[in-house]
Amino acid sequence: MAMATACLRLAAVPLGLAPPPPRRAPTATGVRYGLKTSRLSVAVRAADGGTGGEGSTEVPEIVRAAQDAWAKVEDKYAVTAIGVAALVGLWTAIGAIKAIDRLPLLPGVLELVGIGYTGWFTYRNLIFQPDREALVSKIKSTYKEITGSSS
Missing domain, CATH: 1.20.5 (Single alpha-helices involved in coiled-coils or other helix-helix interfaces)
Structure with missing residues (x-):
């Protein structure tokens, strides 16, 4: 008789819906995560010479070259418009090629x-x-x- 009652209880749960999982206390996980984070930040500070990355303003060479080239441009609006038009043209050409490829x-x-x-x-x-x-x-x-x- 007890078996029949248990089966009836399982059949009463709607299909596709499961009870929510039990909640765990986040304190143990949070402490471990916090320790890992603090160890990582200590390791980063030690590798950076103790500054923590705040004092370093080193820019990669390619970024510096791009900034210099952009500073030399007189008509920035025209260059930006040409760049946007080139992207739109590329996107249109790719779409056209895909459409031609789908033709039987x-x-x-x-x-x-x-x-x-x-x-x-x-x-x-x-x-x-x-x-x-x-x-x-x-x-x-x-x-x-x-x-x-x-x-």
């Missing part, structure tokens, strides 16, 4: 275009020896123009 036929069409261009380039420049020699000489002359070398 476009990736397949672009793949066919790539295969077709590869075939055309191979036929035009790589199959016959005179065409290959012309391509190699064009690549070498372009390389010389870019690097400025005479050899």
